Amino acid sequence: MKLLNRSAITLLAKEPFARWIASLPEGDELNQPTSLEELRREGNIYLMTEAEHESDFAQVLVDEWDNLWRNELAAWDEFGDYWPSQRSLAVFKEWFEISHQVMAFDLSSEPLLVAKLD
Template sequence: MKLLNRAGLALLPREPYADWVNGLPQGDSPHQVMTLEMHRAEGTLYLIDEVFNESDFDQAIARHWRQMFENELAAWDEFGDHWPELLSREQFLEWFELKPQLMAIDLSAEPLMRAPLMDEG
């Protein structure tokens, strides 16, 4: 068991995100209509730098909201053809609930794997 020098933001979809996903064109590979509960059953945990006070979470959200928003949208529309025209922090907070997680503990004996999902440039 190892304590990671990270905190986290657990991201859970809200109704506008579920509505957006369910409104996407089905194309060649139809997806099942998902209820909000189905979406919320599996949130995403984003690791951030360690935090020392509540304002550190606010700063992390201000710094990373766009990356998180784009990653969640890309999970359903990889090329962004049907993304909202303008992405804003306000819209992100309407579409997702964020639950701050103070500590990250690694229970695995396996080495931690890192694989960049987007250009980190």
């Protein structure tokens, strides 16, 4: 086991995100109807620079909310054709339950793969 020099933010869908997904046109395997319960079984985890203070998490949200949201939206609408036009940090918090973890551990003996998504 290895301790990573990272902290983490976890996002879990709330009802507005589930409604947005349900509003997407069908016809793509990716956009099959999904319930809020199904969405909340797995959240996405975003690693960040190791937090020293509680305020570090709040600052990452201020700095990165749009990147986080774009990544969540792109998982369902890759080209952004149906992304909501009204996006702000306040609305982001309405769409996602946000939690954080100070420490992150790697249980795998496999090398960590890093793939740039930009």
